[in-house]
Amino acid sequence: MTQNVKEIFASSGTPAAAPGAAPAGSSAPAGVTAVAGVPGAPAPAALAAKVRTLAPSMTRSMQRVAEAVAGDPAGCAALTVTGLAELTGTSEATVVRTARLLGYPGYRDLRLALAGLAAQQQSGRAPAITTDIAVDDPIADVVAKLAYDEQQTLADTAAGLDTVQLGAAVAALATARRTDVYGIGASALVAQDLTQKLLRIGLIAHAHSDPHLAVTNAVQLRAGDVAIAITHSGSTGDVIEPLRVAFERGATTVAVTGRPDAPVTQYADHVLTTSTARESELRPAAMSSRTSQLLVVDCLFVGVAQRTYETAAPALAASYEALAHRHSPRGGGTRR
């Protein structure tokens, strides 16, 4: 039965990657073309299968090695040839022989493949984050879940955003004499964010989070001006009121809300819908609504910047320039 496994064809034809690094001759720099098809490294994920196939033709020691490798790619990838040999109770030579048998030029390459496989495996079981954040989640999970949720929110928002409405709002903003933005609570920050950005490209914009002042200012608006209300619930009276005033004064009004049927839309020429993600005890709605609102606001900004590129670009550059001075040139340059 036992055919003479012998020294397998291993070293036979395979040019074996010629690790020696090309003669290089000239000091070819940059390039980065680096092809290196890796001739002897075929097995991507099929490693386990290959192990099963080849197991019969292996000696006992080699089987142990192969088993270990197939059983815990990640763990084995972290081991040196000596480590793996000890782990399996064999010698380095055996490990190398096994690697050869599995189709790699040597252990080094097997190890590389193992690392790849491990990475693949791990990334494969990613969609486990769907659960809510629990009180006893380890911090790493919290990070993963939050990031995932916010990504989801972004995707939802982008998908649900009405580009026609957005375009209309952008057009109004780009030509507005002045722009007022209303937002309260968490939305106040979004309002300020938008305002900051618009100011940077030379537009006249104000954010109001004080309801009285907001209304007072709204009275000043007229046709050609723009008023934007930001409210997730769409029913925050303090924000609706100034928008109503602006609306009645003839300004172009925009509502950024998560409820396209909320009261605020009553006074809005254009409605931009933000997404409403699920919330939980530990993850207040404010978190995802904020993310969503910011994306909308960013879209507004970029849209306006495009339309006013002639003036926006230099303005942006100038404000960037101006800031440079504020950054301590060499700060505490103690360490690099």
Next chain:
Amino acid sequence: MTQNVKEIFASSGTPAAAPGAAPAGSSAPAGVTAVAGVPGAPAPAALAAKVRTLAPSMTRSMQRVAEAVAGDPAGCAALTVTGLAELTGTSEATVVRTARLLGYPGYRDLRLALAGLAAQQQSGRAPAITTDIAVDDPIADVVAKLAYDEQQTLADTAAGLDTVQLGAAVAALATARRTDVYGIGASALVAQDLTQKLLRIGLIAHAHSDPHLAVTNAVQLRAGDVAIAITHSGSTGDVIEPLRVAFERGATTVAVTGRPDAPVTQYADHVLTTSTARESELRPAAMSSRTSQLLVVDCLFVGVAQRTYETAAPALAASYEALAHRHSPRGGGTRR
């Protein structure tokens, strides 16, 4: 500071190499204890992101190496130190230094990570939208690109966040007598966001964007208090100064910055790194840094909320309750 924004492809991660030194020793046969140390894994993922983050603090030669590595993980994984050194026109020493800077114990481990990344990339999805936002992009494209970029930013941030540092910061926050948060410009909004949230769960927190007031208040801090500085560049003097004062007063200090080697970290007990995404004319850096900072801040918040669940949960519920009244049950009605 010349902002050499290295252009590196976005992609995502790979786990990375446990710090060798396997126990072995014992006669443990085929068992192969699977570890796959997910929790304690030192090197996170998103290599490209890390390269971007660290690029500014790299020397020219190291940047060349980093670029090559980020640009063609698969190709580089097939190379030995010598090979990569020749390819990039540098020396082995430089390659190893770069690997170290990227967070790996040595080149060997970087290479392993590279292999993993390559495998993942290949099996993974398509490249997706890599182009920048252009002046004449239709609005729909703007939305898609912005959303994609921000998602990318989130992924990078999550991958690059040091959970140990995060945990430490959370612990400090949870037990702090009071917390001060410093942020200026766009970061001021993030500071306010964090403050708002902390207040909601009953902690005492203040955001300062006025440099003078910030310092004045920082003087009041002492051991047991927490001071957080938020600055993308890490070298905004107006934010560093109050943190320094707080640091010297014995408060626990935290820096949220995109440059882990920036001056601000000098006075920070814990450094939380945000990601640095590509920026362009139409997409100022502030946009992605804000997204990144907000994620970090959210993580801090949720972490703290977990730790103080007993008091946080009711507080959150209460504040939610209180807000309900403000949402016009019947629309308009200004506050009376």
Next chain:
DNA sequence: CACACCATGAAAGATATTTTCCGTGCGGAG
């Protein structure tokens, strides 16, 4: 213009991997 500093690569020094080579033990033939 001199000084200090730091990036950089060459080469020495460690490690890891591969190869060589030999001992061991098992079967079958004499």
Next chain:
DNA sequence: CTCCGCACGGAAAATATCTTTCATGGTGTG
């Protein structure tokens, strides 16, 4: 029952690869 051949497996040499050290040259500063 003993001897021979053979495949297996491991120790150690040989080699490749990685890491560290050190000298050099360039750069910016006082």
